[in-house]
Amino acid sequence: MIRVLVAKPGLDGHDRGAKVIARALRDAGMEVVYTGLHQTPEQIVDAALQEDVNVLALSILSGAHPTLVPRIMELVRANQMDDMLVLLGGIIPEDDIPVMLAQGVARVFGPGTDTNDIITYIRQQVSAE
Amino acid sequence: MKDWLTVQTGIRNGDKRAVARGLTWVEQGTDNGKRLVKSLFGSAGRAHVIGVTGAPGVGKSTLVNALALHLRQKGRYVGILAVDPSSPFSGGAILGDRIRMQDSVMDPGVFMRSLASRGHLGGLSRATFGAVTVLDAAGFDTILIETVGAGQSEVEIMQLAHTTVVVLAPGLGDDIQAIKAGILEIGQVFVVNKADRDGADHTVRSIRGMLTLATEHPDWMPPILKTVAERGEGVAALRETIDGHRQHLETSGIWHQFRRTQSEHVVGQVLEDWLLRHLNEARGWPQWPGWLAAIAEGRLDPERVAESVWHGAPYEED
Numbered sequence: 001m002i003r004v005l006v007a008k009p010g011l012d013g014h015d016r017g018a019k020v021i022a023r024a025l026r027d028a029g030m031e032v033v034y035t036g037l038h039q040t041p042e043q044i045v046d047a048a049l050q051e052d053v054n055v056l057a058l059s060i061l062s063g064a065h066p067t068l069v070p071r072i073m074e075l076v077r078a079n080q081m082d083d084m085l086v087l088l089g090g091i092i093p094e095d096d097i098p099v100m101l102a103q104g105v106a107r108v109f110g111p112g113t114d115t116n117d118i119i120t121y122i123r124q125q126v127s128a129e
Numbered sequence: 130m131k132d133w134l135t136v137q138t139g140i141r142n143g144d145k146r147a148v149a150r151g152l153t154w155v156e157q158g159t160d161n162g163k164r165l166v167k168s169l170f171g172s173a174g175r176a177h178v179i180g181v182t183g184a185p186g187v188g189k190s191t192l193v194n195a196l197a198l199h200l201r202q203k204g205r206y207v208g209i210l211a212v213d214p215s216s217p218f219s220g221g222a223i224l225g226d227r228i229r230m231q232d233s234v235m236d237p238g239v240f241m242r243s244l245a246s247r248g249h250l251g252g253l254s255r256a257t258f259g260a261v262t263v264l265d266a267a268g269f270d271t272i273l274i275e276t277v278g279a280g281q282s283e284v285e286i287m288q289l290a291h292t293t294v295v296v297l298a299p300g301l302g303d304d305i306q307a308i309k310a311g312i313l314e315i316g317q318v319f320v321v322n323k324a325d326r327d328g329a330d331h332t333v334r335s336i337r338g339m340l341t342l343a344t345e346h347p348d349w350m351p352p353i354l355k356t357v358a359e360r361g362e363g364v365a366a367l368r369e370t371i372d373g374h375r376q377h378l379e380t381s382g383i384w385h386q387f388r389r390t391q392s393e394h395v396v397g398q399v400l401e402d403w404l405l406r407h408l409n410e411a412r413g414w415p416q417w418p419g420w421l422a423a424i425a426e427g428r429l430d431p432e433r434v435a436e437s438v439w440h441g442a443p444y445e446e447d
Contacts, residue, residue, distance in 0.1 A: 001157070001220075001247075026221035031245045036228040043235060047227060050234075050241055052149035079146065080130075 002030045002126050004055040007044040008037050009072065012062035017089065017111075021057060024115035030122070041068060045075040048084060054126045060090040065100065073104045085125050089113070133161055137168060143268045145240055152242050155259035158402075166259040173265035174388060176208070177375050178272045180290030182252060182312065185278025187298040188322040190229035192358040192367075193273050197233035199361075199368045200271050207233070208269030209241040210260050212253050214277050220247070226275060240269060252276035252283025255402065258395060261289060279312060287315040288394040291387060292374045294318045294367075297336070299328035313339055317351050317374050320367060324355035349377055404438070411438045 006022045008015050015037055022032045033051050035043070048056050056076075060068060069088065076084065088100055089109040097108045106125065109118055130136060130150045139147020154162035181189050181196075190211065197207045211226035224243035227234060234241045244254045253276060264272050276286050287293050295316030313336075321332045336353050352370050356363035378384040411417060411434075423429035437444045 001245075003153075022223055026216060026223050027219050029220045031215075031222045031224060033224045033227060033243050036225075036231070043231070046235065049146055050149050051224075051243060052153045081146075083131075 002055065002122060003033070003051065003053040004030050004057055004122070005033045005035070005044070005048045005051055005053040006057045006059065007035055007039055007047070008059050009039050009041060009044055009068045010060060010062050010064045011038060012060070012064075013037055014061050015059070017061070018057075018059040021059070021089065021115065021118065025057075025119065025122070028119045028123075030119075041071040041075055044072060045079060045081070048076075049079055049081060053084065055085045055087060055122055057087045057089065060088065060092070063091070065090070065092055065096065069100055069103050069105060076104070085122070087118070087122075089118075133164065136161075137165060140165075140169065140263060140267045141172065148240060148263060148267045149242070151263045152256075152260050155263060156244065156247075156254070156256040158256070162256075162259065166262050169262050169266035173262045176261075176265040176270050176272045177292070177371075178261055178265075178274065178290045179371055180274045180276065180286035180293040181296060182276040182279045182283065182286050182293065182315075183296035184298075187296045188358050189275050189278075189296050190226045192296060192320065192322055192356060192364070193226075193275050194230040194233045195356075195358045195361050195364040196368060196371075197230070197236075197239055197273060199364050201233070201236050201238050203368070205238075205271045206269045207236075207239045208261075208264035208267070208272040209234075209239065209275070210244055210257060210264070210272065211241070211275040212244045212246055212257065212277050215245045215247050217248070222246075240264065240267070246277055250283075251285030252279045253285050253289065255398070258289060258398065284312065284315050288391060291378055291384065292317050292371055294320055294371070296320045296322050297332055298323040299326045299332045317349060318367070318370055319351055319353040320363075321353065321355050322358050324363065325357050329355055348381060349374070407438050407441050410441065411443075414443050416443050 004025050006018050008018050022034050025032050033053060035047050085106050086104060087107055087109065088105045092100060092108050092110060100108055107121060130146055136147045136150050140151050151165050154165055181193055183189055193209060197209060200207050213222055213224045213226060215222040222245035224245060226243055230241060233239050244257060246254045249255045261272055274286060274290060276283055293315050295312055299321060319336050321329050333353050340351055354363055354367050354370060356367060358364065420429060420434050424431050433444060
């Protein structure tokens with residue numbers, strides 16, 4: 001059973017995208033923990049740790065990813081949660097993507113991504129573990 | 130964290146990551162998970178296990194959050210297991226109980242895990258019993274179990290919890306009628322949540338009316354409390370009442386017999402597990418589709434097929 005935490009870090013108040021993803025992953029047979037809006041990096045990593053998820057899917061639309069993602073990845077490493085796949089979705093400018101990947105994000109999914117691509121990617125990565 | 134001994138030792142030391150991984154193994158039902166529950170069972174049995182059940186929307190998650198905060202103020206270590214239903218179609222689930230537990234789950238003395246029911250009926254998941262053992266062995270002295278939104282038949286919680294709290298809210302239509310047969314019989318404490326709404330006193334009176342007719346509790350008359358969990362109102366009294374019930378269990382000797390009483394249920398659970406595994410295997414037999422068609426057409430006795438499933442081997446054709 002694949003377990004995913006869909007998390008909304010920071011101050012942006014739009015979680016339609018996150019909910020669409022959560023629903024699609026559920027319909028693909030995954031267990032999706034959703035924690036709601038306005039989560040701090042500490043809350044997110046703590047939830048991921050206690051729920052022992054295979055995948056942490058972050059949704060950021062506010063443009064705050066250059067500060068939020070490094071902090072989240074720092075906490076992930078500090079807790080030695082290196083077997084967890086971290087994905088990033090939302091509005092991430094093209095130039096920032098390599099920076100996010102260098103931080104340890106496995107893949108960035110932009111607006112308009114087919115949810116089937118995300119599902120396929122997660123299944124491949126988790127079964128490869 | 131994949132090594133069995135690291136996880137087992139970590140759980141005994143209350144390490145949250147080890148607890149989390151242990152719970153995953155227990156949920157998966159792997160050999161690692163079974164071995165873990167077996168090895169931890171001896172150090173468990175100390176925690177007060179409290180079930181929180183009731184219909185969807187009555188505020189169970191919010192109440193569990195408020196209760197956990199109060200228990201922490203009293204220096205207790207709180208484990209929370211919240212069960213949500215799995216989709217019968219995809220097997221997936223949305224586990225949303227953390228949304229309403231934000232205040233308590235960040236406390237270092239609280240551990241919270243969402244469980245999907247994974248097709249298990251009765252309001253819990255198959256792994257809940259093992260999960261309680263893990264949290265108990267990890268040193269959480271109070272364990273709150275939130276069931277799926279329950280109706281009349283989700284009464285399995287009484288097998289697991291020392292104290293079952295049934296939560297209702299005013300204005301849910303014919304709510305008392307809906308719970309009178311199943312859930313009303315298993316509550317040791319009743320809570321009318323959202324008590325700032327119209328009709329709260331009416332709901333309290335209806336429960337009281339039902340309880341005075343009941344005969345299940347010869348020496349414990351279930352108290353009925355009013356709470357507004359969102360604002361924390363009435364939650365201190367609820368905690369005191371729950372502690373009072375524990376005291377009652379200890380003085381009456383029920384506490385010490387509890388595990389024994391539970392054992393029969395646990396055996397039944399294992400048996401159910403085995404049978405389901407047999408059934409899943411049988412679905413892969415080449416005879417299976419033909420048998421189903423034959424049963425549907427009245428040419429084959431379903432008991433004959435069930436016997437094959439029971440024995441784990443297809444019967445020989447005459």
